[in-house]
Amino acid sequence: MTTVPEYFGSMVFDDRVMRSTLSAEVYASLRKTIDEGSELDISVANAVARAMKDWAVSLGATHFTHWFQPLTGITAEKHDSFISPSPDGSVIMEFSGKELIQGEPDASSFPSGGLRATFEARGYTAWDPTSYAFIKGRTLCIPTAFCSYGGHALDKKTPLLRSMEVLSKQALRILRLFGNDTAKRVVSSVGPEQEYFLITKEMYDRRPDLRFTGRTLFGAKPPKGQELDDHYFGVIKPGVAAFMEDLNDELWKLGILAKTEHNEVAPAQHELAPIYSTTNIATDHNQLTMEIMQKVAAKHGLVCLLHEKPFAGVNGSGKHNNWSIATDGGQNLLSPGETPYENAQFLLFLCAVIKAVDDYQDLLRLSVATAGNDHRLGANEAPPAVISMFLGDELNAVLEAIETDTPYKGTKKTQMKLGVDVLPKFNRDTTDRNRTSPFAFTGNKFEFRMLGSSNSIACANMMLNSAVAESLRIYADRLEAAEDFETALHEMIQKTIKDHKRIIFNGNGYDETWIQEATEKRGLLNYRTTADCMPHLLDEKNVTMLTSLGVFTEAELQSRRDIMLENYCKSVLIEANTMVDMARTQIAPAIEAYAAHVADSATGKKALAPELKCSYETGLVTKLSVLIDEIWAKADELDSALLKINDAEDIVEESAMIRDTLLPVMGELRVPCDEAEQLTARSYWPFPTYGDLLFGVK
Ligand code: ADP
Numbered sequence: 001m002t003t004v005p006e007y008f009g010s011m012v013f014d015d016r017v018m019r020s021t022l023s024a025e026v027y028a029s030l031r032k033t034i035d036e037g038s039e040l041d042i043s044v045a046n047a048v049a050r051a052m053k054d055w056a057v058s059l060g061a062t063h064f065t066h067w068f069q070p071l072t073g074i075t076a077e078k079h080d081s082f083i084s085p086s087p088d089g090s091v092i093m094e095f096s097g098k099e100l101i102q103g104e105p106d107a108s109s110f111p112s113g114g115l116r117a118t119f120e121a122r123g124y125t126a127w128d129p130t131s132y133a134f135i136k137g138r139t140l141c142i143p144t145a146f147c148s149y150g151g152h153a154l155d156k157k158t159p160l161l162r163s164m165e166v167l168s169k170q171a172l173r174i175l176r177l178f179g180n181d182t183a184k185r186v187v188s189s190v191g192p193e194q195e196y197f198l199i200t201k202e203m204y205d206r207r208p209d210l211r212f213t214g215r216t217l218f219g220a221k222p223p224k225g226q227e228l229d230d231h232y233f234g235v236i237k238p239g240v241a242a243f244m245e246d247l248n249d250e251l252w253k254l255g256i257l258a259k260t261e262h263n264e265v266a267p268a269q270h271e272l273a274p275i276y277s278t279t280n281i282a283t284d285h286n287q288l289t290m291e292i293m294q295k296v297a298a299k300h301g302l303v304c305l306l307h308e309k310p311f312a313g314v315n316g317s318g319k320h321n322n323w324s325i326a327t328d329g330g331q332n333l334l335s336p337g338e339t340p341y342e343n344a345q346f347l348l349f350l351c352a353v354i355k356a357v358d359d360y361q362d363l364l365r366l367s368v369a370t371a372g373n374d375h376r377l378g379a380n381e382a383p384p385a386v387i388s389m390f391l392g393d394e395l396n397a398v399l400e401a402i403e404t405d406t407p408y409k410g411t412k413k414t415q416m417k418l419g420v421d422v423l424p425k426f427n428r429d430t431t432d433r434n435r436t437s438p439f440a441f442t443g444n445k446f447e448f449r450m451l452g453s454s455n456s457i458a459c460a461n462m463m464l465n466s467a468v469a470e471s472l473r474i475y476a477d478r479l480e481a482a483e484d485f486e487t488a489l490h491e492m493i494q495k496t497i498k499d500h501k502r503i504i505f506n507g508n509g510y511d512e513t514w515i516q517e518a519t520e521k522r523g524l525l526n527y528r529t530t531a532d533c534m535p536h537l538l539d540e541k542n543v544t545m546l547t548s549l550g551v552f553t554e555a556e557l558q559s560r561r562d563i564m565l566e567n568y569c570k571s572v573l574i575e576a577n578t579m580v581d582m583a584r585t586q587i588a589p590a591i592e593a594y595a596a597h598v599a600d601s602a603t604g605k606k607a608l609a610p611e612l613k614c615s616y617e618t619g620l621v622t623k624l625s626v627l628i629d630e631i632w633a634k635a636d637e638l639d640s641a642l643l644k645i646n647d648a649e650d651i652v653e654e655s656a657m658i659r660d661t662l663l664p665v666m667g668e669l670r671v672p673c674d675e676a677e678q679l680t681a682r683s684y685w686p687f688p689t690y691g692d693l694l695f696g697v698k
């Protein structure tokens, strides 16, 4: 049996393979491109392409693809084979540097939000050499960015890479001020913790709602749900364990550092966390992880649900985005240091994040907004839609001492003057046991907890990187011009704390009184739905920040807002149509059949024994009939609401109509259906129940 170190990364064209298959010259040149972003010569590209192809063919690959992340939220690929005909009728396997560097997928049906006129259907993909190529099945996949011919980004990777670049640039300016002349780059890293559900394929196939929308649109609460908390970290069932084993193998072969796995709070819910890596690689790996989870599940007769809220009344699935920034030398800039000077630098970076989260609450909120995640945020299982930050008592006390120029109890009786005092050492374990905060400091990183399980982490991180880069830019401008660095530094940190302390909240984020305090007293934003937050992408302050840093053009922002709202509208419209269909063609007929059966049995009994009252049958048939009437009426109402949506003038209005008129009626249609489910004999019910689904995997 081969050991993990032997097969880890065996399907990746990684540094080891590059070193052993490329000439020293080509390797050095490619390495320079990867590490420093320098341009790649076509002769080098040709040599790399040849080596990549030979390596891939030796592992059974027949095709290659430019692998990219369009705004649909999933990954896209178009396969070309390596074959090239020879005059003698045979074929040879070929792959050129040009094919490696640039591709032209016929991409007219990817969303572009008006950026690419249909007559100019082709965008192009460009190789991202910082993310290693890999083999999936029999295809060599080359991670790429996807742009229009006008140079506008049509994907999630391009702005993410740009945001990493600007963050690095601004952070370096700060580091230089603190005397660091050696760092060449500052890199943001992410470790995304991925939640998911596993159910049996056999049951999944019998639920049109799951098949069409990824979530159940009907379903009564099962007698047992997650009340006992007996699933969290519980013993993993054999069927699930076999899935996880296979999944790990597949991920490891792709060089993905799958590390932790455990059962989550809800029955049938699980989590997988990798070891953190550079943000764009973590993004690629997370996309791959989600894809491989679904493939491996299928092999085991299971379906992996990545929807944020597959089951009402049961915890949904999120993705925790653990984020930190470090120098290329490995110094974590969010780690408190040993000396006063290091601590001042740490506090400045901490303040940059505080300011960024407060100034751009809206961008962070909308970066995680989807129809699915709207069901989860604020539902007492996930952070509320209001963004706040948790810093822990100790760090909070330090900030308070700085703000008010008062002595910090943890130090000698001196005032907290930066550059004089050493921060008290704080115990990492005490910094984060607050699971209700959307954005928590966890000792040397921040954990952004609002992401939905199906979100690409690119969106949250491009906004986070940009917002922090903006804080750092403002700081660097002031500090570079300051006459006395230490005084200016102290004043700036103090001012940040004063101006932005409203975003810091260490209490229980699930508490309703917090939402009131946050919105009424502190003036924090509370965008409950995608329709509420997405239009704010185009608010002047956001456009100014994102365009001046060069992360987006204005046209790109406009197109993104439209596409994200379109995705929202389409998802809910499919759900509404599925509900009407299931209610009319499956649920109502099932109840009707059962009611008829009960009525027949009463008639039969009365024929045998006329003195019987049959009050049970009469009562039940009455209840069921009333419910069918209600179901029918609500289905009609939903149908009319669906028709009215066509009147919307534009996508913003359409999304608001969906929020205000469609979603409420969907909720109302569900109620009588779920009630009827609890009164109808199981053998008549047309699909598996919540109990079947949640406890079906052995
Ligand atoms: P938790 O308490 O949330 O379980 P863990 O220590 O298990 O925390 O880490 C959760 C995730 O955070 C993992 O993916 C881990 O690799 C990642 N992580 C740890 N340190 C960092 C860091 N400095 N930057 C980014 N992610 C990190």
Ligand code: MG
Binding pocket: 193, 320, 447
């Ligand atoms: Mg966590």
